[in-house]
Amino acid sequence: MAAPAVRRWGLRAGHLGIVGLFTVFTAFPFYWMLITTFKRETDLLKRANNPFVYNEPPTLENVRILFEETLYGRWLANTLFVGLLVVVITLLLSLPAGYALARLTGRWGERLGIGIFLTYLVPPTLLFIPMARVIGDLGLQDSLWSLVLVYPSFTVPFCTWLLMGFFKAIPPDLEEAAMIDGHSRLGAFVRVVVPISVAGILTVVIFTLTLVMQEFVYALTFITAARNFTVSVGVPTFLVHGDVYFWGSLMAGAFISSVPIAILYNLFVDRFIAGFTVGAVK
Amino acid sequence: MATVEARRVSKQFGDVRAVDGVDLSTREGEFLVLLGPSGCGKTTLLRMIAGLERPTGGEILIGGQVVNDLPPRARRIAMVFQSYALYPHMSVFRNIAFPLKAAGMPRAEIPQKVEWAAALFGIERLLERKPRQLSGGERQRVALARAVVREPAVFLLDEPLSNLDAKLRASARDELQQFQRRIGTTTIYVTHDQVEAMGLGDRIAVMEGGRVRQIGTPAEVYDEPADTFVAGFLGSPPTNLVEAADVLVGFRPEHFLPREAHTDGGNLTTLPFHITRVEYLGADRILYGALEGRFEGARVVARLATTVEAKVQAGRTQDFAVRARELKFFDKVTGLRTTARVP
Missing domain, CATH: 3.40.50.300 (P-loop containing nucleotide triphosphate hydrolases)
Structure with missing residues (x-):
């Protein structure tokens, strides 16, 4: 065989090998959650068993526990409720803010943009104490509305910064053309800039939903009643009794709530990546 | 409207x-x-x-x-x-x-x-x-x-x-x-x-x-350019500008022709032109060089349409001429157009 052919096949094999490794690495947690969900307790705990396969027939018992003996359905609904509201609030605030930073403030735009990004870097573990006071004063303890109020504090800065990059990549000519064609600046923004930025808006939606679904500290601090929990707090609170872990149900809970996000990511993965790199290059 | x-x-x-x-x-x-x-x-x-x-x-x-x-x-x-x-x-x-x-x-x-x-x-x-x-x-x-x-x-x-x-x-x-x-x-x-x-x-x-x-x-x-900027911006190659006493004299390259090419006579200003380079562009020949005599060293360009059959050669000094009415005069300080003065 000729040397270039060998080289080509070598490169190909190396390429596939690396991709394969990463695939296994990222898919393994899903596989683990899925098989554990349907494993019997005895199968799980016997040390002689091969942990990667079913040694005893699968069961639906864990899923039954999750849905019948905990408020999992309710938690899912809570999470969705908070998530959607936070998405709406985030879009309402960060679309105009990002646009303003990209267009209207001249050289101050960039500095403000960096400033806003820096506020995103302040960790929730530092903020939850002062936030608790605010929530207390507003009388929102143990209410989902406390989360609706608090979550935008970290989604808005990041999404503003993200959208700013998007808007900067849109030529100002387009808005100016729309303004000459008969619209105000706001009209040009709504009819031309927003439709062109669909990719950015999708990125914001997915990103915000993900953050809300995984958030733990605020949800644990501000919510006390079980029926108000979100998935990220409810599942570990109710399926870990002291040092007894209900592994099957835990994994079922984690699997069910992570799959929709994974699907969402995969549907929009190209646009999502564009969302993070646009503006970086230009 | x-x-x-x-x-x-x-x-x-x-x-x-x-x-x-x-x-x-x-x-x-x-x-x-x-x-x-x-x-x-x-x-x-x-x-x-x-x-x-x-x-x-x-x-x-x-x-x-x-x-x-x-x-x-x-x-x-x-x-x-x-x-x-x-x-x-x-x-x-x-x-x-x-x-x-x-x-x-x-x-x-x-x-x-x-x-x-x-x-x-x-x-x-x-x-x-x-x-x-x-x-x-x-x-x-x-x-x-x-x-x-x-x-x-x-x-x-x-x-x-x-x-x-x-x-x-x-x-x-x-x-x-x-x-x-x-x-x-x-x-x-x-x-x-x-x-x-x-x-x-x-x-x-x-x-x-x-x-x-x-x-x-x-x-x-x-x-009729109003000043040296307009004269220099329009036209390709741009107007030649030559310093003469207290004014700038401008003339277009296409008006700066070998003396014998001015067949219709008229009032001609003759300037000896040392040609350093000839560019053949098909429809035109562009001649680069410098004036001699009174305006020694002033760099100028001439543009000869191919219909002008005069022989030109790089390295030679030839008598070129501009019709007097094609000469434009500009103030040296302001660059604005002034009235004609004999250079």
Whole structure:
């Protein structure tokens, strides 16, 4: 065989090998959650068993526990409720803010943009104490509305910064053309800039939903009643009794709530990546 | 239809005076070209007329009405951008319909109007496409159709041909002018390309350093330049400028011919010309060199049409001549045109 052919096949094999490794690495947690969900307790705990396969027939018992003996359905609904509201609030605030930073403030735009990004870097573990006071004063303890109020504090800065990059990549000519064609600046923004930025808006939606679904500290601090929990707090609170872990149900809970996000990511993965790199290059 | 007038309009960007007290007015239905090198303020002036920039001083009038405080949408203008600025998420049809919808035209009347504008530019078959599926020339037509569709009082065009390749540009220029003549709408056209300006404009306003240096018909600005800038900017190669006592003497390369080539006689000024290089360009020969004798060392260029059969050779000094009426005189300090003085 000729040397270039060998080289080509070598490169190909190396390429596939690396991709394969990463695939296994990222898919393994899903596989683990899925098989554990349907494993019997005895199968799980016997040390002689091969942990990667079913040694005893699968069961639906864990899923039954999750849905019948905990408020999992309710938690899912809570999470969705908070998530959607936070998405709406985030879009309402960060679309105009990002646009303003990209267009209207001249050289101050960039500095403000960096400033806003820096506020995103302040960790929730530092903020939850002062936030608790605010929530207390507003009388929102143990209410989902406390989360609706608090979550935008970290989604808005990041999404503003993200959208700013998007808007900067849109030529100002387009808005100016729309303004000459008969619209105000706001009209040009709504009819031309927003439709062109669909990719950015999708990125914001997915990103915000993900953050809300995984958030733990605020949800644990501000919510006390079980029926108000979100998935990220409810599942570990109710399926870990002291040092007894209900592994099957835990994994079922984690699997069910992570799959929709994974699907969402995969549907929009190209646009999502564009969302993070646009503006970086230009 | 309307005229556009600028009264002592200026624009300051920080420390930079982009437009410096410009007075300008178009005539009814005129094709006025703003010509100048990049950074001369021509685009800023156009954007102020469009309402995209606010003047820091002076007034802008459209149709006799001061429009300084009107937003772009209220000025009854249409603009074609250098980038064409087609809305990428809309089909050609929706792009052209966009200004009509914004103006609140009844839904039923829109298709007819769009088709009328599309027919003007021969783009009826492109109406379903998206801008990214169009060639440069097609995009330019769509941009023009979008501008014309709501029958504005004034057209503003910002280098609309600069993104086309050379061949297409010539035919687009031709179409553009025919179209403007047909609809007769006052048009202001910005370009840095003197060929475009000379070919298209009823009048040309030559700008430099934020000021209008001269405004006149193509023949006026070319034949009777108001100052050394205009003389040097127009023409290729530009006007020769030679220092003589207290004035600058200017003459066009195509008027600087071998003495024997001036067959019609007349009052000739003879200048010995040492040729250093000859460029053969097909239709013309361009001769580079320096004068000798009275203006020893002054570098000048001559342009001989191939119909001038005189023999020229690099390395030789030959007698060249300019007709006395082709000599233009400029003040050495201000660069402005002065009266004739015998050099």
